[in-house]
Amino acid sequence: MNNRIALTTIVIREVLRFSRIWLQTLLPPVVVTSLYFIIFGSLIGPRIGQMGGIGYNEFIMPGLVMMAVITNSYSNVVSSFYSSKFHRNIEEMLVSPMPNYIILLGYTLGGVARGLMVGVLVTLTALFFADLKIEHPWITVTIVILTAMLFSLGGFINALFAKSFDDISIVPTFVLTPLTYLGGVFYSIDMLSPLWYKLSLANPVLYMVNAFRYGILGVSDIDITAAIALIGVMVLAAFGGALLLLDRGVGIRS
Amino acid sequence: MTRALSIRNLQKVYGNGFQALKGIDLDVEQGDFMALLGPNGAGKSTTIGIVNSLIGKSAGRVEVFGMDIERQPVQAKSCIGLVPQEFNFNIFEPVEEIIINQAGYYGIPRREACERAGIALKRLGLWEKRRGSARELSGGMKRRLMIARALVHQPKLLILDEPTAGVDIEIRRSMWAFLTELNNSGTTLILTTHYLEEAESLCNRVAIINNGEIVEHGKVSELIGKLDVETFILNIREQLDEAPILGDCRVSLVDSHTIEVEISRQRSINALFGQLTAQGIHVLSMRNKVNRLEELFLRLVKDSK
Numbered sequence: 001m002n003n004r005i006a007l008t009t010i011v012i013r014e015v016l017r018f019s020r021i022w023l024q025t026l027l028p029p030v031v032v033t034s035l036y037f038i039i040f041g042s043l044i045g046p047r048i049g050q051m052g053g054i055g056y057n058e059f060i061m062p063g064l065v066m067m068a069v070i071t072n073s074y075s076n077v078v079s080s081f082y083s084s085k086f087h088r089n090i091e092e093m094l095v096s097p098m099p100n101y102i103i104l105l106g107y108t109l110g111g112v113a114r115g116l117m118v119g120v121l122v123t124l125t126a127l128f129f130a131d132l133k134i135e136h137p138w139i140t141v142t143i144v145i146l147t148a149m150l151f152s153l154g155g156f157i158n159a160l161f162a163k164s165f166d167d168i169s170i171v172p173t174f175v176l177t178p179l180t181y182l183g184g185v186f187y188s189i190d191m192l193s194p195l196w197y198k199l200s201l202a203n204p205v206l207y208m209v210n211a212f213r214y215g216i217l218g219v220s221d222i223d224i225t226a227a228i229a230l231i232g233v234m235v236l237a238a239f240g241g242a243l244l245l246l247d248r249g250v251g252i253r254s
Numbered sequence: 255m256t257r258a259l260s261i262r263n264l265q266k267v268y269g270n271g272f273q274a275l276k277g278i279d280l281d282v283e284q285g286d287f288m289a290l291l292g293p294n295g296a297g298k299s300t301t302i303g304i305v306n307s308l309i310g311k312s313a314g315r316v317e318v319f320g321m322d323i324e325r326q327p328v329q330a331k332s333c334i335g336l337v338p339q340e341f342n343f344n345i346f347e348p349v350e351e352i353i354i355n356q357a358g359y360y361g362i363p364r365r366e367a368c369e370r371a372g373i374a375l376k377r378l379g380l381w382e383k384r385r386g387s388a389r390e391l392s393g394g395m396k397r398r399l400m401i402a403r404a405l406v407h408q409p410k411l412l413i414l415d416e417p418t419a420g421v422d423i424e425i426r427r428s429m430w431a432f433l434t435e436l437n438n439s440g441t442t443l444i445l446t447t448h449y450l451e452e453a454e455s456l457c458n459r460v461a462i463i464n465n466g467e468i469v470e471h472g473k474v475s476e477l478i479g480k481l482d483v484e485t486f487i488l489n490i491r492e493q494l495d496e497a498p499i500l501g502d503c504r505v506s507l508v509d510s511h512t513i514e515v516e517i518s519r520q521r522s523i524n525a526l527f528g529q530l531t532a533q534g535i536h537v538l539s540m541r542n543k544v545n546r547l548e549e550l551f552l553r554l555v556k557d558s559k
Contacts, residue, residue: 001328001332001360001361002361002362002363003361005358005361005362005363005364006358006359006360006361008358009355009358009359009364010358010359013351013355016351083344084344087342087343087344087345088338088340088341088342089342089343089344091308091336091338091342092342092343092355092356092359092403093359094306094307094308095306095307095308095331095334095336096331096356096359096360097327097328097329097331097332097360097361098359098360098361099328249310253308253309253310254268254269254303254308254309254310
């Protein structure tokens with residue numbers, strides 16, 4: 001059994017899937033981000049002035065890219081895997097000799113691929129509105145990949161437990177969106193009162209947005225080493241948890 | 255020779271407490287074409303699901319070509335091809351891609367997968383449809399797509415769960431010819447079907463399952479030999495108001511020109527005709543009420559209730 005071929009098959013299938021429906025998967029984040037830049041960056045931004053010592057347009061740019069990466073990597077895996085359960089074509093993989101970790105890795109890399117593709121498109125869009133100079137390229141790339149992996153795995157776990165299409169929209173709407181909006185995309189947490197500042201530190205998205213912002217702009221509200229370590233640990237924990245659920249057949253085997 | 259499939263004391267209790275399998279034993283020899291028969295809810299699909307690792311078992315052991323499905327899952331799964339009862343492919347994917355991807359899940363390189371997909375599609379008459387999405391296929395074509403997909407990794411054991419359900423007679427006949435050819439080339443086949451005629455004409459062995467237990471298992475010819483009574487439908491020239499009395503045969507009037515006769519296999523049909531002639535009744539035509547396997551099946555299922 002050649003696991004590399006099996007893994008490549010899933011990843012190619014996933015990339016083809018979201019590429020075929022690019023109007024639903026790749027274009028919307030570009031449109032939404034453009035609107036954010038026009039409204040918050042160009043219209044309201046100049047009145048806000050500087051944030052964290054830099055122009056507001058530049059300040060929100062990393063957060064908007066990260067927001068698109070998080071949303072798209074999550075929704076790619078949750079919708080693709082749940083659809084496979086719904087149409088029962090998940091059985092194609094379950095009857096095959098491919099080990100469960102390959103299935104999990106394949107879906108995760110598919111989610112990472114969409115997250116990164118959307119991230120690149122949003123970044124290119126951002127160039128129309130803000131100057132871009134990446135201060136720490138390796139940190140930027142590491143953070144964006146780890147974040148895309150983490151939310152792809154989150155989407156996978158969500159899809160395992162989901163029993164209806166409602167179940168795959170609850171987490172993105174009621175958990176992911178608030179965490180992202182309150183994760184320092186549009187503001188520095190230094191602006192917050194002590195209570196909200198402490199509460200914000202419990203939000204994992206804050207560490208991803210700030211670490212990514214550090215990679216691009218060289219400024220951050222939090223310690224970068226701690227942020228990278230935290231995200232890395234969360235990725236490992238999510239992978240282990242998802243694999244355990246998959247091995248136990250949660251949501252896929254009677 | 256190692257058995258293609260060996261099942262021992264297989265049990266399944268679902269989460270709601272329903273016991274679908276009550277400790278079945280079943281052997282399928284290499285090269286067999288076996289029919290797994292049973293009424294709805296008897297445990298056929300549960301058995302197939304467990305063999306294919308789609309359903310977890312509660313107890314027992316399953317070996318495929320001597321390999322335990324839990325201890326040697328990679329080797330065991332590589333030997334099996336499954337054609338499930340319900341369509342289980344992504345209807346939005348192109349037909350060819352469904353088969354190529356399936357080959358990929360079995361570790362077959364893409365170039366070889368494309369070649370094998372092409373052969374399978376041509377063999378099953380789907381070559382012209384290969385670029386279109388699967389949702390554009392007719393019901394019969396979708397069934398054939400699932401057979402092509404199940405064969406792409408060249409399994410030694412092919413399991414088909416009601417492959418001819420809902421397809422027209424012409425396609426069903428061509429599928430029978432295809433499956434017979436496959437069996438003749440050395441592939442072991444297990445078939446579940448509700449068409450007993452299909453099982454009788456295709457398979458050399460039969461297992462009948464009811465209420466989670468195997469109630470009969472053996473060669474088709476041997477099982478049919480166990481049938482002690484056959485039921486015939488006789489068309490009569492004369493108009494009858496009541497069923498004639500024919501010794502110890504059970505006779506019932508279907509309509510004024512048709513009677514149904516249950517006759518013991520030990521009894522001569524000539525004697526029956528003699529009795530009818532003596533009563534001035536002339537038989538215009540005669541046929542089995544159901545085919546012999548169906549008769550046996552109905553009796554076994556009725557007895558095991």
